[in-house]
Amino acid sequence: MVEAEPLRVVSAPSYIWRTVNKYAVEILPDACIDCGICAQVCPYDVYEMKPGLVHISAPKSSNCIGPHNCEGQSFFCVDNCPTDAIRVGENAYYEDLGDDRWPADLITSTWYMSETGQLPPPGIESRIGDSGGGFDRLHFVFPEDPEPVEEVDTSLDLNRRPWGPRIRTPIPIYGAAMSYGSVSLNVMLSRIRAAKAWGTFCSTGEGGYPEALIPYADHVITQVATGLFGVSEASIQRAPIVEIKYAQGAKPGLGGHLLADKNTPDVARIREAVEKTSLFSPFPFHSVYSVEDHKKHVDWLRSVNPDALISVKVSTPVDVDMVAVGSYYAGTNILNLDGGYGGTGAAPDIAKKNIAMPIEFAIPKVHRFLEGEGIRDEIVLMASGGLRTAYDVAKAIALGADGCVIGTAELVALNCTRCGNCERGRGCQHGIATTDPELVPLIPADFGAQRIYNMYHAWRLQWVDLLTRLGLESFRDLRGRYDLLRYEGAIL
Numbered sequence: 001m002v003e004a005e006p007l008r009v010v011s012a013p014s015y016i017w018r019t020v021n022k023y024a025v026e027i028l029p030d031a032c033i034d035c036g037i038c039a040q041v042c043p044y045d046v047y048e049m050k051p052g053l054v055h056i057s058a059p060k061s062s063n064c065i066g067p068h069n070c071e072g073q074s075f076f077c078v079d080n081c082p083t084d085a086i087r088v089g090e091n092a093y094y095e096d097l098g099d100d101r102w103p104a105d106l107i108t109s110t111w112y113m114s115e116t117g118q119l120p121p122p123g124i125e126s127r128i129g130d131s132g133g134g135f136d137r138l139h140f141v142f143p144e145d146p147e148p149v150e151e152v153d154t155s156l157d158l159n160r161r162p163w164g165p166r167i168r169t170p171i172p173i174y175g176a177a178m179s180y181g182s183v184s185l186n187v188m189l190s191r192i193r194a195a196k197a198w199g200t201f202c203s204t205g206e207g208g209y210p211e212a213l214i215p216y217a218d219h220v221i222t223q224v225a226t227g228l229f230g231v232s233e234a235s236i237q238r239a240p241i242v243e244i245k246y247a248q249g250a251k252p253g254l255g256g257h258l259l260a261d262k263n264t265p266d267v268a269r270i271r272e273a274v275e276k277t278s279l280f281s282p283f284p285f286h287s288v289y290s291v292e293d294h295k296k297h298v299d300w301l302r303s304v305n306p307d308a309l310i311s312v313k314v315s316t317p318v319d320v321d322m323v324a325v326g327s328y329y330a331g332t333n334i335l336n337l338d339g340g341y342g343g344t345g346a347a348p349d350i351a352k353k354n355i356a357m358p359i360e361f362a363i364p365k366v367h368r369f370l371e372g373e374g375i376r377d378e379i380v381l382m383a384s385g386g387l388r389t390a391y392d393v394a395k396a397i398a399l400g401a402d403g404c405v406i407g408t409a410e411l412v413a414l415n416c417t418r419c420g421n422c423e424r425g426r427g428c429q430h431g432i433a434t435t436d437p438e439l440v441p442l443i444p445a446d447f448g449a450q451r452i453y454n455m456y457h458a459w460r461l462q463w464v465d466l467l468t469r470l471g472l473e474s475f476r477d478l479r480g481r482y483d484l485l486r487y488e489g490a491i492l
C-alpha cells in the first residue's frame, strides 16, 4: 500500500453549486404571514427565519429535494403553510446545464458530493446519465438475499506480475493524464494532493513534470507520449509508474494538440518548446510499429527506472485484444484501455464519438481474450474514457476491468460545467482548462484537492453500499461478473 495522508472530509462550498438548483421554491409575498412554520417543518433547511428578524428569508431552492419526494410526508412545506403561500416546481433553466452524457443531475450531484463528501439527497441522480446507451442502460441485478458481508475491501493491486514492486491503492481508481498546458498548475496540484490523500496516483499527461509536483512524486505517474514533451531521465526515475501513451480514446489517430494561446512561457519551459506556438504530439510513435518495437520501449524505460511499473495507454480499435496480448508479452504491468468518451472539450466531438470502440465493448472483449490466453491474472486492466460515476466504475469492473482511470469527473468536482471551451486560453471561465494567469487563481489548490477528495469519499460510500448489496467482499470478486449486470431497453 502506498503512503496516504490522514483522510478527512471538510466542507468545500463552491460559488456555483448553490446557484444552480433543480427545483424552484417561491414564497408569494402577498400571501405569506411570516409565521415561520415552513422553517420548522422542512428538514432540508430550505427555509430560515433568522433570529431577530420578523420576515422569513428567501428560500434556498438548491436545498429542495423536489415536491415528488415530499408529497404525503408530514413535513411537506406546501401542505403545512397556513396561507397557501408556497410554490415548489422544476427550475425551467436547470436542463440547460450539461449534455446527454453529463446531464444536469450528474453535474450537480458531483458538485454536491465534492462539497460535502456525502451522497446527494434523493431526487438528484448520481449514478447514470441520459445517453440512452452503454453504462446508462446497464444496471446491477441485486440478489434478494445477498451473502452477508462483514467488511468491504475497495482496494486495487496495480502489479500482478510475480516480480516488481507491490503497489495497492485503497480505492480502485487513479487520476487520468492531464497535461500542464491543457489544465493549470493549480488543477494539477489539486488532483495530485487528492491522489496522495487517498493513497492513489495521478498522471502528468504529456506536458512534462512540473517541479511543483516533485513533493508528491510517490503518487505521480509520468507519461511518455509521442511528443516527448519534457520527458527526461530524472522524471522517469522519480516515478513509481511510467505510462506510455500510444493513443487517446477521445482522438485516436490524431495525437495531442495544445493551441498557442495556452502555451505560456512556463508551459513552454516545462515542455522544452517555444512559447506561444501551437504544440502537436504526432501520431503514432514513429519508433513503434510492432510488438517488438513496443518491447524495446518498455525495456528502455525499465533500464532507466527498474523499479517503476510500466503502464500502456491505448485506444480501442477492433483488434484491441491483440494489442493487449502483445503488450503483456512486451512486459507491461498495466494496460489502460481508453474508450471514446473521455477527453476535455479540446478533443473534437467528431473524433470522440466515431472512432474508438465504446469502452463498454472493449473491456469484456479484452478481458475474455486474456483469460483465453491464460494470462489475465498477470496484467492489470484499467478502463478509462468517459467513466463518470462510482457506478460506472463498478460496472466497468463487472465487465472485466480491474480498476478505472478518472479524468472529467475530477474536473466537474472543480466546478467544470461541461461548456466545451477547453481549448482556448481564456475559454474556461472557471479557471480549470486554462493557463491564463488571471483565471488560474479561481481554483486554489487546497480547495481543489478537498473537492476531489470529498467526491471520492462519497463514491466510496456508494461502492461499499453496492458491494454489500451484491454480497461481495471486494472488487476482485466483482471482476468479470457479467451475470450481475442487466442491459435494459432496446437500442434506438
Ligand code: SF4
Residues within 6 Å of the ligand: 027, 031, 032, 033, 034, 035, 036, 037, 038, 039, 056, 080, 081, 082, 083, 084, 085, 086
Ligand atoms: S409557512 Fe407559509 S405563511 Fe408561514 S412563513 Fe412559510 S411561506 Fe410564509
Ligand code: SF4
Residues within 6 Å of the ligand: 344, 345, 411, 415, 416, 417, 418, 419, 420, 421, 422, 423, 427, 428, 429, 430, 431, 432, 433
Ligand atoms: S468549464 Fe472549463 S474545463 Fe469544463 S468544459 Fe468548460 S472550459 Fe472545459
